[in-house]
Structures are given as C-alpha cells and as structure tokens.
C-alpha cells in the first residue's frame with residue numbers, strides 16, 4: 001500500500017511540474033497584445049500606412065498623421081491619391097507613387113519622395129511591402145523613412161572630403177612648383193622656360209582642337225616637364241663648356257627623375273607621360289627610351305616642339321638666342337625626324353601667322 005502511495009505521489013509531483021512548465025512556455029510564446037503593438041507602431045520614428053483594396057488607407061501610425069499634419073479621422077479609408085492631393089503633391093510625384101504602389105514584389109527598390117512643409121523641404125524614402133495572408137495579398141504596407149538629415153550629412157561629408165582633397169592637391173602642386181623654381185634658380189638662363197613651354201604647348205593644343213582636359217594636361221605638363229633636373233648636379237646643369245659623355249648620360253636621366261617625383265601623387269598621373277617623354281624624337285633617336293613615331297605619347301610630342309622652340313629662342317650660357325626666322329627654318333628641317341611633322345606644321349603656322357608674339361617673353 002505504501003508503495004502504491006509513493007508511486008502515486010511521484011506521478012502527481014511530475015504532473016504538476018509539467019503543467020507549470022507548459023503554462024510558462026505558453027506565456028513566453030504568446031503574441032503581444034494589440035495594445036502593445038499599437039504602442040510600438042505609434043512610437044516608431046518612421047511613418048507608415050497600410051493600403052487595402054482600391055488603394056484605400058486602412059491603417060496608419062501616429063507618426064504618419066503628425067508628419068503630414070493630417071487628422072486621423074479623415075485619413076481612415078481615404079484613397080491614396082486623394083491623400084497625396086490633400087498634402088499638395090505634384091502630379092508627377094502622384095503618378096510616380098501610384099505606379100510604385102502597384103509594384104509590390106520584394107525586389108522593388110525604394111523611391112525617394114520630396115515634400116515641403118511650410119518652406120522646409122524633407123526627403124522621404126518610400127518602401128513598399130506586400131501584406132500576405134495564406135499567399136493572398138490583402139494589403140500593401142507603405143513605409144515613409146525621413147532621410148532628410150541623412151542626405152544633409154552625406155552631402156556635407158562629401159563636400160568636406162572634396163575640400164580636403166583640393167587642399168591636399170594644392171599643397172602638392174605648390175610643393176612641385178617650389179622644386180621647379182629651385183631648378184630654374186640654379187640656372188638664370190632657363191628662368192621662365194617652363195612657363196613659356198606651357199604657353200606654347202597650350203597654343204599648339206588649342207590649334208589642334210584638343211579637349212579642355214588635354215589642354216590642362218599640356219599646361220601642367222609644360223610647367224613641370226623639367227622638374228627632374230632637381231636631381232642633376234649643378235656642375236653639369238650650369239656647365240658652360242661641352243658636356244662629356246658621362247655628363248650627358250646624367251642629364252638624360254632628368255625625365256625619369258621627374259616622372260618619379262610626380263608619381264608620388266595621383267593628381268599628376270596624367271602628365272607623367274609628358275614629363276617622361278618630352279625628349280623623345282619622332283625618328284626614335286631621343287631619350288630616355290628611344291620611342292618612335294606614334295609610340296611617343298601625343299601630348300609629349302607637342303611639349304617636345306614647344307620645348308625645343310623655347311630652348312632655341314632663349315639665351316644660353318654657351319650661346320645667344322637664335323632669331324625666330326632661323327628657328328622656323330630649323331623646325332622645318334627637323335619635321336619628321338626630331339618632331340612629329342603634323343604638330344611641327346601646326347606650330348610653324350602659328351609662328352608664321354604671328355599668332356604668338358615671341359618678343360613678349362617673361
């Protein structure tokens with residue numbers, strides 16, 4: 001009898017424990033009450049509406065009525081189009097949003113919608129999600145996310161980034177310019193040479209009908225084409241007598257040194273070919289690589305003509321400047337050997353027509 005009583009007590013104990021734990025589990029899994037749900041949706045920072053049949057508004061949260069300043073009593077069952085007209089949405093935006101409401105597939109990308117509240121413009125991102133019951137779509141959820149601040153911060157951040165990049169670029173250009181001035185300060189006879197090469201190159205580029213970007217490359221390329229001379233000893237740069245073979249070999253390094261100096265910044269990437277190849281010759285007998293014809297970058301071929309012209313018309317430590325008519329003859333003679341014939345021809349026309357007054361040197 002005692003055994004039966006003990007077994008009965010144990011079974012009763014486990015039964016009670018099971019009942020308690022089952023009731024606990026049920027409590028934990030139960031759905032939140034409608035009141036709790038209502039509190040959550042009303043405290044959401046985003047606005048939403050639910051559209052039923054015929055695009056009638058069947059549900060919305062408080063954020064929506066507050067955002068669009070519309071009476072909740074009027075909003076219930078209001079048609080989406082009527083609502084959009086009520087808040088004075090433009091016809092094109094109404095059309096865009098109505099079209100969007102028809103696309104309720106998941107891959108539908110959000111659209112932006114701008115609305116002005118008493119002079120204050122706000123941007124909303126609208127997302128649309130279908131509400132399905134047993135695979136039937138019974139409504140559409142429209143979520144309005146206010147992204148005005150986000151856009152403002154993104155724009156400010158991009159502006160800040162652009163300003164910083166510009167400052168950095170300016171600083172770099174100034175640094176290279178200082179190097180260029182240092183190079184020219186070493187040799188009085190080449191002072192102003194880079195500015196003039198830049199100007200002549202632009203004249204040729206314009207006559208050839210090049211793009212604004214190419215003209216800008218010619219301008220900067222001309223200014224910095226000899227920057228690599230910073231790495232050549234003064235004893236060679238300023239030598240008045242004839243250079244030895246070794247000295248000449250050293251001088252021929254300046255396009256490579258210049259290209260290396262400029263390669264440290266991405267902003268000079270596009271002018272490096274000018275700097276590196278402005279001493280190449282059309283017949284392949286130039287330096288540093290002996291490139292030939294059209295293998296020489298086009299802008300470098302232009303700078304080469306401008307550079308040679310200025311070298312000939314400027315006074316050097318070892319000779320006086322040559323008169324323009326002699327320089328014209330010299331360029332004519334070297335068309336197709338030293339110079340690209342078409343580019344040389346364009347420059348000769350400029351000189352012959354006196355488009356540029358070579359006496360106006362700085």
Ligand SMILES: [Fe+2]
Pocket residue numbers: 225226254278279
């Ligand atoms: Fe040079």
